[in-house]
Amino acid sequence: MGEQLSEEVRVTSGVPQRSVLGPLLFLAYVNDIWRNMESTIRLFADDWVIYRKMINTADMEKLQNDLNRLGKWAVENVMKINPSKSMAIRFTRARVKDPLNYSLMGTLISEASSCKYLGIILRSDLSWADQVNYTVKKGLESTTFHNANINKG
Secondary structure (H helix, E strand, O other), rough: OOOOOOOOOOOOOOOOOOOOOOHHHHHHOOOOOOOOOOOEEEEEEEEEEEEOOOOOOOHHHHHHHHHHHHHHHHHHHOOOOOOOHHHEOOOOOOOOOOOOOOOEEOOEEEEOOEEEEEEEEEOOOOOOHHHHHHHHHHHHHHHHHHHHHHEEE
């Protein structure tokens, strides 16, 4: 604070926060995450999605095996993954009673009926109602804000 400086500390790993190179270095670091995966994995910045089409129980086992590989990759690469921030979602219009039972690094992944991915709300029943309602709400908030500012002027 003021004229005082912190003590110097040697940094042996990491990237400075908000640096221009940070995202590029992170993508280079995780670029091999997809190797040996049977399921599809998509990366966007520090978010990732792993998915596959389920036809039979063998597909469910393959997805769990890929989650196990992902956990092993994280340990080998000293990458922290927070399984409690993960969610499992099944996209189908069919009525399904059996709960999803996937785990990551020994932690059960909670099942969700919807999720937000890259700014879009995806529902398990493939309905767009939540996304439409959210977009309308945001539009009304923006209109109210602009009208209030116009009336001030």
